[in-house]
Amino acid sequence: MKKIMPVLATLALALTACGGPSIDELREQDPQGHTACVHFGGGMVDPEGMGATNMAKAAEHGAKATTGEISAAVATDDAGTPKITDLAAFQEACEAQGFDFE
Incomplete structure (x- = not known):
């Protein structure tokens, strides 16, 4: 019994670690604004066409970010669109998180 207790404890900890949010949930919630910064970088490369879509997605994710510097650089228009x-400021906030747009 003494030999199995550490194994059971390790197994319990491993199963607890698996209970967190999935990759898709983190991408959708984007609490740190990483997805916003990825879309922002894509928007800077191609400011028209797909780049405009990326900037819109960056604003959408940035509005949900808990990172104050990112969310402060986003506002909603009269229609409620971020x-x-x-x-x-958005670029600086992303660069502070390790993104390099050069």
Whole structure:
């Protein structure tokens, strides 16, 4: 019995660790704003066409981010659509998280 207790404890900890949010949930929730920064980078590369879609997605994810600097650079328009209002501040916030847009 003494030999099996550490194994059971390890198994219990491993199963507890698996109970967190899935990758898809983290991508959708984007609490740190990483997905917002990825879309922002795509929007900077191609400012028209698909880049405009990426900027819209960056604003959408940025509005949900718990990172204050990212969410502060986003506001909603009269229709309730998130828009990046300060590109420089958004870029700085993403670079502070380790993104490099050079």
